[in-house]
Amino acid sequence: MGPKRTPIILLLFMFLTVSSSHKYKNKKNYKPCKNLVLFFHDVVYNGQNAANATSAIVGAPEWANRTILASDFHFGNIVVFDDPITLDNNFHSPSIGRAQGQYIYDTKNTFTAWLAFSFVLNTTDYQGSIQFIGADPIMIKTRDISVVGGTGDFFMHRGVATIMTDAFEGEVYFRLRVDIKFYECW
Amino acid sequence: MGPKRTPIILLLFMFLTVSSSHKYKNKKNYKPCKNLVLFFHDVVYNGQNAANATSAIVGAPEWANRTILASDFHFGNIVVFDDPITLDNNFHSPSIGRAQGQYIYDTKNTFTAWLAFSFVLNTTDYQGSIQFIGADPIMIKTRDISVVGGTGDFFMHRGVATIMTDAFEGEVYFRLRVDIKFYECW
Amino acid sequence: MGPKRTPIILLLFMFLTVSSSHKYKNKKNYKPCKNLVLFFHDVVYNGQNAANATSAIVGAPEWANRTILASDFHFGNIVVFDDPITLDNNFHSPSIGRAQGQYIYDTKNTFTAWLAFSFVLNTTDYQGSIQFIGADPIMIKTRDISVVGGTGDFFMHRGVATIMTDAFEGEVYFRLRVDIKFYECW
Numbered sequence: 298m299g300p301k302r303t304p305i306i307l308l309l310f311m312f313l314t315v316s317s318s319h320k321y322k323n324k325k326n327y328k329p330c331k332n333l334v335l336f337f338h339d340v341v342y343n344g345q346n347a348a349n350a351t352s353a354i355v356g357a358p359e360w361a362n363r364t365i366l367a368s369d370f371h372f373g374n375i376v377v378f379d380d381p382i383t384l385d386n387n388f389h390s391p392s393i394g395r396a397q398g399q400y401i402y403d404t405k406n407t408f409t410a411w412l413a414f415s416f417v418l419n420t421t422d423y424q425g426s427i428q429f430i431g432a433d434p435i436m437i438k439t440r441d442i443s444v445v446g447g448t449g450d451f452f453m454h455r456g457v458a459t460i461m462t463d464a465f466e467g468e469v470y471f472r473l474r475v476d477i478k479f480y481e482c483w
Numbered sequence: 484m485g486p487k488r489t490p491i492i493l494l495l496f497m498f499l500t501v502s503s504s505h506k507y508k509n510k511k512n513y514k515p516c517k518n519l520v521l522f523f524h525d526v527v528y529n530g531q532n533a534a535n536a537t538s539a540i541v542g543a544p545e546w547a548n549r550t551i552l553a554s555d556f557h558f559g560n561i562v563v564f565d566d567p568i569t570l571d572n573n574f575h576s577p578s579i580g581r582a583q584g585q586y587i588y589d590t591k592n593t594f595t596a597w598l599a600f601s602f603v604l605n606t607t608d609y610q611g612s613i614q615f616i617g618a619d620p621i622m623i624k625t626r627d628i629s630v631v632g633g634t635g636d637f638f639m640h641r642g643v644a645t646i647m648t649d650a651f652e653g654e655v656y657f658r659l660r661v662d663i664k665f666y667e668c669w
Numbered sequence: 670m671g672p673k674r675t676p677i678i679l680l681l682f683m684f685l686t687v688s689s690s691h692k693y694k695n696k697k698n699y700k701p702c703k704n705l706v707l708f709f710h711d712v713v714y715n716g717q718n719a720a721n722a723t724s725a726i727v728g729a730p731e732w733a734n735r736t737i738l739a740s741d742f743h744f745g746n747i748v749v750f751d752d753p754i755t756l757d758n759n760f761h762s763p764s765i766g767r768a769q770g771q772y773i774y775d776t777k778n779t780f781t782a783w784l785a786f787s788f789v790l791n792t793t794d795y796q797g798s799i800q801f802i803g804a805d806p807i808m809i810k811t812r813d814i815s816v817v818g819g820t821g822d823f824f825m826h827r828g829v830a831t832i833m834t835d836a837f838e839g840e841v842y843f844r845l846r847v848d849i850k851f852y853e854c855w
Contacts, residue, residue: 375728395804398773413802415802426803446816452699453828453853
């Protein structure tokens with residue numbers, strides 16, 4: 298009679314496998330299918346650092362200009378960036394790619410930003426791009442944004458990235474630590 | 484002999500389950516795994532309402548300024564917003580979160596916009612963010628945009644949001660009704 | 670005894686089906702569930718072509734204006750567009766929809782852009798929208814960006830789009846060939 302039970306057991310096993318890899322699962326139990334921790338470094342143009350700047354203010358509200366971040370928590374500033382990505386928190390470490398896109402300061406009574414950018418990686422380990430979008434309540438220690446797509450080695454990937462301000466120097470330099478957890482890998 | 488048939492029946496059942504929850508299904512039959520209807524309220528800065536404004540023009544074409552929406556259907560205006568989200572259509576209802584991001588007027592012979600923003604929800608029922616992107620042909624009654632990701636209670640969610648202009652007062656205030664239908668829940 | 674084996678065979682078959690349609694598969698083997706090749710045409714406003722322009726510079730760094738693309742590889746320019754989409758590479762072919770959104774020149778020592786836009790299609794064959802995001806290293810012949818969502822006939826679709834600069838005339842006109850490969854169709 299044993300053999301006759303095998304299919305049922307397999308079925309149950311399969312059912313659990315299918316379910317758990319996709320849905321119906323308690324959020325706490327998900328494990329990333331891929332995980333990367335990277336840093337990127339943003340040097341905002343301030344009128345005097347053209348050679349070193351990696352980003353520039355390109356949009357500002359009526360009451361502000363594009364050389365100095367706006368008053369009122371920089372509300373309304375759009376910054377375009379092309380920032381080096383490194384494996385550790387050292388600005389001078391070799392760049393393994395570029396973080397490219399924009400961030401927007403979007404609140405007038407606290408520091409929050411909205412991010413939309415790509416990581417373009419070009420190393421022996423990883424070749425491809427990762428797309429990110431999300432709200433960034435800057436004053437909170439860790440913030441989650443969405444990983445909405447990828448190409449190359451990250452073909453069709455999706456996930457969540459936990460970002461953390463790893464350093465902040467005046468209004469010119471900041472470094473973000475990005476803990477990328479892919480939950481959908483292809 | 485009955486027990487021997489059980490696995491096949493289960494198999495067929497499972498196969499249908501797997502298929503229908505993912506693909507091959509007639510679009511009309513999909514049912515959301517989660518559904519939220521929310522409203523958000525946008526008060527555009529116009530030079531005189533700094534205290535109440537929730538958004539500001541931060542990009543404009545060469546022929547326009549950032550205090551008044553551009554002529555030619557506002558073509559070229561980028562607006563950054565941090566708008567209160569409410570459960571009903573009353574601007575004075577308690578806010579359950581913020582809609583943060585940008586919209587762009589992108590056509591010069593009719594009113595259309597392009598939207599990229601997040602909902603950041605912070606209630607006892609929902610904690611987390613939802614990411615939206617899409618074209619918004621404003622003059623059409625209901626428009627669909629994409630829900631491309633989420634975090635927290637909306638971890639890895641995807642779906643479609645149907646937006647509707649619920650109120651429009653001059654060029655200063657509008658209210659959007661957002662019917663969020665998640666078809667991929669985790 | 671044959672019938673008792675059937676379930677196991679079916680099970681194995683199912684397991685392979687489920688796996689191969691979602692994960693664990695070598696990237697090279699994926700085949701799109703839908704494929705579209707389209708072109709779109711961008712005519713940048715340059716101060717003298719208001720009637721024909723389909724896009725306009727709306728953001729620029731402090732050192733540039735919004736009539737002429739910025740020096741330094743246009744770094745910092747945000748362009749809003751509403752471009753006609755055609756089935757072939759002829760600007761005068763009937764438009765089957767509009768490409769709407771923004772591109773940003775984001776590097777100061779080479780030509781790269783960051784793209785975020787939608788295709789809004791309106792033909793007898795296709796009704797719906799497709800959302801795109803990604804980095805665009807313009808000087809490379811073909812570049813991959815992410816297809817992060819869709820509505821209507823592209824309900825919940827995801828994929829990768831390979832873009833190619835099909836024509837480029839001065840700093841006023843360019844035409845992109847977009848080879849959209851959907852790998853997740855609903």
